Amino acid sequence: MQIAIVLYDRFTALDAVGPYEVLSRIPGAETVFVAEQAGPVRNDNGGTLGLVADRTLDEVDRPDIVLVPGGPGQIAQMDNVRLLDWLRAADAASTWTTSVCTGSLLLAAAGLLDGRRATSHWLALDTLPEFGATPTSERVVFDGKYVTAAGVSSGIDMGLALLGRICGDDHAMAVQLLTEYDPQPPYDAGSPLKAPAHLVENARAASRFIMS
Amino acid sequence: MQIAIVLYDRFTALDAVGPYEVLSRIPGAETVFVAEQAGPVRNDNGGTLGLVADRTLDEVDRPDIVLVPGGPGQIAQMDNVRLLDWLRAADAASTWTTSVCTGSLLLAAAGLLDGRRATSHWLALDTLPEFGATPTSERVVFDGKYVTAAGVSSGIDMGLALLGRICGDDHAMAVQLLTEYDPQPPYDAGSPLKAPAHLVENARAASRFIMS
Numbered sequence: 001m002q003i004a005i006v007l008y009d010r011f012t013a014l015d016a017v018g019p020y021e022v023l024s025r026i027p028g029a030e031t032v033f034v035a036e037q038a039g040p041v042r043n044d045n046g047g048t049l050g051l052v053a054d055r056t057l058d059e060v061d062r063p064d065i066v067l068v069p070g071g072p073g074q075i076a077q078m079d080n081v082r083l084l085d086w087l088r089a090a091d092a093a094s095t096w097t098t099s100v101c102t103g104s105l106l107l108a109a110a111g112l113l114d115g116r117r118a119t120s121h122w123l124a125l126d127t128l129p130e131f132g133a134t135p136t137s138e139r140v141v142f143d144g145k146y147v148t149a150a151g152v153s154s155g156i157d158m159g160l161a162l163l164g165r166i167c168g169d170d171h172a173m174a175v176q177l178l179t180e181y182d183p184q185p186p187y188d189a190g191s192p193l194k195a196p197a198h199l200v201e202n203a204r205a206a207s208r209f210i211m212s
Numbered sequence: 213m214q215i216a217i218v219l220y221d222r223f224t225a226l227d228a229v230g231p232y233e234v235l236s237r238i239p240g241a242e243t244v245f246v247a248e249q250a251g252p253v254r255n256d257n258g259g260t261l262g263l264v265a266d267r268t269l270d271e272v273d274r275p276d277i278v279l280v281p282g283g284p285g286q287i288a289q290m291d292n293v294r295l296l297d298w299l300r301a302a303d304a305a306s307t308w309t310t311s312v313c314t315g316s317l318l319l320a321a322a323g324l325l326d327g328r329r330a331t332s333h334w335l336a337l338d339t340l341p342e343f344g345a346t347p348t349s350e351r352v353v354f355d356g357k358y359v360t361a362a363g364v365s366s367g368i369d370m371g372l373a374l375l376g377r378i379c380g381d382d383h384a385m386a387v388q389l390l391t392e393y394d395p396q397p398p399y400d401a402g403s404p405l406k407a408p409a410h411l412v413e414n415a416r417a418a419s420r421f422i423m424s
Binding site for chain 2: 012013014017018020021024025030031032033040045046048049050051052054101121122139140150151152153154156157160161164169170172173174176177178179180181182183184185186187189190191192194195196199200202203
């Protein structure tokens, strides 16, 4: 089984590395980071993190699992024909096509979520209907072979849920134990329904500024 | 403020990237991945992930925050004099000295946790007393300027807790909201107290095999 994690300039690192840490523990799986060009790809946060794409998109044409992270760099990829063509071709042969955060907007832009239920970062949910997808507020959404996760850290939950489908509950729980994923956030502010209202409004305002 | 995240061969990626995603959002902070040599450093999982160290240890001698991830590669670093010397020197000037997972064993080997309460991956807790540290089963342990986190994913909780200390609760909650850290693991098996007993025993047996 081959797992391809797609990188592009200004992706969000945890979107990719969270599910990587889980899914790469599928026995016998080959996990490969891919991008248009091989070499380090810089993240959204001032480019202070560089993750190496070991293969080009062209070199990985039939992955079993496709995983697309999100990040502010997603906006610049929405009309990247080469990437969208690759996503369509890879999806045609994949067993699972997945995303974290605004990665779902790239799947949607490739036409892969038309008529499907999906999720994204909470600030981006309203964009999904423009591509025929039905947004949901669930953290991890399975619709057939399409698995989309909410913002950034949700990719860990998505990875574990998908691992359970592929390898069974015991293996998924063993990986949860190994990664000591017993979350104890010091605050309860991880969703717009839980965070203080002024922080939600600040985030919406900042988002409108970025998107405009 | 400068944050230095230490990389070494066969580190665990999420140990580093979880707290990176949070702490790099300290306003005005410079976050830098460091290693003995600059360039891509390969992780524990077959080396399928390469994270770029942009600076050498020698180039970053007075970070405000030191963060040491864990991973099976930690074992080979326990007598790496160059790394341990760097940790001692960096710690002498740091505001916070932190670790995730078995990264705490490197802090301990450098003599920095002597007489302190600390944590580590649950499979490694018993090693801490060999270096004069008192292990606890808390997920995130503050003892003065020393902050240690439990296994792998706990670095996210540590990062948020530390962010709150440095920037205040509002900023930490804003980052939690931005990263949509509202964890909903599909299983409740993330600690040895919660996972099925046979999985805990399997993990202990595998660990003994690795350490022997």
